[in-house]
């Protein structure tokens with residue numbers, strides 16, 4: 200079962216969406232300079248039972264438009280299950296993973312509206328950096344949406 204360290208409502212991680220964001224613990228990727236090493240320890244934090252997950256969705260129903268998982272792909276069966284639950288509430292779904300896109304199983308992509316891929320590389324920066332290695336895509340169309348994260352003055356530079 201997925202465990203989480205933090206559960207909050209976020210406005211910027213998925214452009215145009217109000218997201219219930221779950222930070223899963225147990226990340227095995229160990230990116231150098233990781234901003235959240237407390238997420239590395241497997242099964243630390245709180246178990247994300249179905250009851251808890253559904254309870255949070257119900258609590259914010261009508262306000263949230265998306266469920267965002269920060270990791271959790273290492274517990275694939277449970278992540279798929281949770282994404283399917285979110286979709287029964289007609290919510291969009293997003294996963295932030297440090298994996299590359301070709302490492303994300305099709306089975307998982309099918310449950311996702313958006314996907315952020317790529318490990319953290321400090322010298323390249325995150326999604327708000329024009330040099331980032333990370334990619335934010337709309338899964339169904341494959342459209343790259345990184346530009347939505349750039350400060351407006353930098354947007355033309357990569358278009």
Ligand code: SF4
Nearest residue numbers: 226229230233297319
């Ligand atoms: S994927 Fe994210 S949480 Fe995991 S090690 Fe890399 S930066 Fe840290």
